Amino acid sequence: MSNTSQKSALTLFNQSNVQDKFEKLLGKKAQGFISSVLQIVNANKLLQNADPMTVYNAAATAAVLDLPIDPNLGFAWIVPYKGKAQFQMGWKGFVQLALRTGQYKRINVTEVYENQFKSFNRLTEELDSDFGIDGDGEIVGYASYFKLNNGMEKLTYWSRKEIEKHAQKYSQAYGKGSMSPWNDKDQFHAMAKKTVLKNMISKWGIMSIEMQTAHLADQSIQQEEGQYDYADNSNVIDVEAENINEEEKRVKLFIDKAETIEQLEELKESVPQQLMFYYEAKVDELNIA
Numbered sequence: 640m641s642n643t644s645q646k647s648a649l650t651l652f653n654q655s656n657v658q659d660k661f662e663k664l665l666g667k668k669a670q671g672f673i674s675s676v677l678q679i680v681n682a683n684k685l686l687q688n689a690d691p692m693t694v695y696n697a698a699a700t701a702a703v704l705d706l707p708i709d710p711n712l713g714f715a716w717i718v719p720y721k722g723k724a725q726f727q728m729g730w731k732g733f734v735q736l737a738l739r740t741g742q743y744k745r746i747n748v749t750e751v752y753e754n755q756f757k758s759f760n761r762l763t764e765e766l767d768s769d770f771g772i773d774g775d776g777e778i779v780g781y782a783s784y785f786k787l788n789n790g791m792e793k794l795t796y797w798s799r800k801e802i803e804k805h806a807q808k809y810s811q812a813y814g815k816g817s818m819s820p821w822n823d824k825d826q827f828h829a830m831a832k833k834t835v836l837k838n839m840i841s842k843w844g845i846m847s848i849e850m851q852t853a854h855l856a857d858q859s860i861q862q863e864e865g866q867y868d869y870a871d872n873s874n875v876i877d878v879e880a881e882n883i884n885e886e887e888k889r890v891k892l893f894i895d896k897a898e899t900i901e902q903l904e905e906l907k908e909s910v911p912q913q914l915m916f917y918y919e920a921k922v923d924e925l926n927i928a
Contacts, residue, residue, distance in 0.1 A: 649677065652676060657695065658673070661673055661699075664702040665705070675707070683719060688722065689723050693724040693862060696862070696863070697725065697861065700864075706736075713732075714728075714731050715727065724860065726856050726861070727857060727858055728853050728857040733833065734747075737785070739847070740909075742908065743844075743845070744786045744787060747784055748781065748833075749782055750780075750831075751766075751778065751781060752776055752779065753776035753779045754775040755768045755772060756779050764796075779798060780796055781832055782795070783795050783832075785840070785843075796835075802831045805834060845908075845909050855867055900925050
C-alpha cells in the first residue's frame with residue numbers, strides 16, 4: 640500500500656463538500672456511514688490502492704439507496720476490482736428495496752436441496768419441492784418468489800447448472816482465481832440467490848426508482864457518478880438497460896389502459912421519473928373526459 644493512495648482516500652472523504660453531500664443524503668447517519676466506508680477501505684489493501692473517486696462513487700450509490708455496506712450484513716458491498724472500486728448489491732439489498740415500495744406482501748429467495756426437490760414445470764412455473772424439511776445433500780437449484788398486495792404472484796426456479804452457465808456468460812472472473820466470489824462456496828450461493836431474485840424482479844416485479852438505480856449500479860465501476868462501467872463484463876449493461884426499458888414499456892401500457900383516476904393513482908408509485916410527464920398527461924385527459 641502506498642501512503643499517497645491511502646491519504647488521497649482519507650482526504651477525499653474528509654473534504655467539507657463530500658461531508659455535506661452525505662449529510663444531505665443520510666442526515667444524522669452520515670458520519671457513521673463515512674466511518675464505515677473508511678473502516679472498510681483501511682481493512683482492505685486492494686481498496687486502499689483503488690482509485691479514490693470510484694470508492695467515493697460506490698459509497699455514494701449505497702448512500703442514495705440507504706443501504707449499509709457492512710460486509711457482514713449482506714445488503715451491499717464496495718469491492719476492489721482491477722485497481723478500482725466496484726459497487727455490488729446483495730440479495731438482501733434487493734429484498735429491502737422491494738419492501739420499501741409497499742407493493743410486496745411477500746418476497747424471498749432460497750436454496751433448494753436435492754432431498755427437497757422433485758420437479759419444476761417451466762410452462763406453469765409450478766415447483767414441486769418440500770420446503771417443510773431441512774435441506775440435505777447438494778444444492779441443486781435456487782427458487783425465488785414474491786406476492787404483491789394486489790394478489791399477483793411469481794415464482795422462478797433456476798437449476799445450479801443454469802446459474803453456472805449464467806455466471807460463465809456474464810462474469811469474466813468466473814473460474815479465474817480466488818478473488819472471484821463465484822469461486823468461493825458460500826459466496827457462490829449468495830451470488831446465485833441474488834441472480835435469481837434480481838432477474839425475477841426486473842422482469843416481473845414493481846420497479847421503483849431506487850430499484851432501477853440498484854439494477855444499473857450493481858457490479859459497476861463509476862469513474863463519474865451515474866456513469867456505469869461494467870468492467871467484469873460489458874454485456875451486463877445491455878441486459879440491465881433492456882430490463883429497465885421493458886419495465887418502462889409495461890408501465891406505459893398500464894397508463895394507456897387506465898380508464899379512471901383511481902386506476903392511475905394505484906400506478907403512481909411505480910411510474911419512473913422519465914414517464915411522469917406521460918402519467919400527468921393521462922391524468923389531464925381523464926379529468927377532461
